[in-house]
Amino acid sequence: MGLTREGYRIAVPGADGGSPGTVETYERCGLERPVARLVALARQATDGFAVVLDSANGIMEAPLAAVGVPVLRADPRSLTDGRVTAEALAELGHARRDSLTALPSGGWTMSGREDEVAVAEADSGPVERRLARRGLLVNGGVGAAPLVALTFDDGPHPRYTPQVLDVLARFDAPATFFCIGLHALAHPAVVRRIVAEGHALGNHSWSHAHLPDLGPIGLGDQLGFTADTLAHACGGTRPPRWLRPPYGGRSPELLDAVADLGLTTVLWDVEARDWERPGAEVIAERVLSRVRPGSVVLLHDGGGDRSRTVAALPAVITGLRERGYRIAGLEELLAAQLAAEV
Structure with a gap:
């Protein structure tokens, strides 16, 4: 399973394991069509079947796991700078299966690499503080002003993002939407509505990638494709300045590279874990019990069933x-944090 600037590509090895027997393209569409095709292929297989992804494709493993399709992850040692074709992944699955990691059901894209991820994030602390002083990183819970920013990840979604926007409009509350480029490509009208109603857009990578795994070319593609798609959806306006790395995955090198691209990294301090799909009351309680002045709240408008997040949002606001607390945009929150540093 590979990705392009236009969508998804599925390659299936030929019977001899050589060049792919079939390569299928799915462009400018949601996940439903390629996932349905992969499910159909899994049901047709008579000698075992698995989908090979890399850590630059974090939007596929959850829907595939939900329908029982096995997923194998290819790590950077097997790849070249994050520029991975469907054909190359299919070849890895056939010829070098022992180099791949089986993702557990209910796991996440980086399962098995948690210690490595934690070390890189811990090492990022000094760079985070340096960038924060320059206004190139927002970390929630900083400053004394009673401001809180609401942020939503993994959209736009054709059903749940409009429902979130309806609630925000009813309560006159601003928010920032960190969009996945492939989702924005499939649903540009939802992106336009976000902007038309006065909310901010953020870059959440092209395919929910673990960005520290990527070299300069792969990182440029993930962020550049998304920036271009968001700008195009809004009629060619300036690309968003905000970036949220998927999973919060970061390293010192990544943070500096993002800053060099002119982007401001946005982290968070309040996570509702609404992707677990607890009840609306639990989601609201998790936010309200952890919030403090300067908090950045992480919620989700895409990536799955977000009906409970929508239901929780009025109680959160x-x-x-x-x-x-006053709900503020990231620009105002960052200005308050910088003022507190003076």
Whole structure:
């Protein structure tokens, strides 16, 4: 399973394991069509079947796991700078299966590499502080001003993002939407509505990639494709300045590279873990019990069923205001954080 600037490519090895027997392209569409095709291929297989992804494709493993299709991850040692074709992944699955990692059901893209990820994030602390002083990184919970920013990841989604926007409009609350480029490509009208209603856009990579795994070319593609797609959806306006690395995955080298591209990295301090799909009351309680001045709240409008997030949002907004917080955009929050540093 590979990715292009236009969508998804599925390659299936030929009977002799040589060149792919079939290569199929799915352009400017949501996940439903390629996932349905992979499910059909899995059902047709008579001698075992698995989908090979790399860590630059984090949007596929959850829907595939949900329908019982096995997923194997190819790591950087087997790849070249994150520029991975469907054909190359199919060849890896046939010829070098022992170099791949089977993702557990209910796991995540980086399962088995948690220690490595934690070390890189811990090493990033000094760079984060340096960039924060320059206004090139936002880390929630900084400053004394009673401001809170609401952020939503993994959209746009044709069903749930409009529902989130309806709630935000009803309560006159601003937010930032960190969009996956492939989703924005499939649903540009939703992107236009986000901007038309006064909210901000952020870059969340092309395919929910673990960005520290990528070299300069792969990183440029992931962020550049997304920036271009968001700008095009909005009529050629300036690409968003905000970047949220998927999973919060970061390293010192990545943070500096992102800053060199003129992007401001946005992390968070309040995570509702709404992707677990608890009840709306639990989602609201997780936010309200952890919030503090300067918090950045992480919620999701895409990546799965977000009906419970939508249901929780009115209680989140009213609860924040009852506690004396004002919901602000990232620009205002960052300005307050920089002022607190002076």
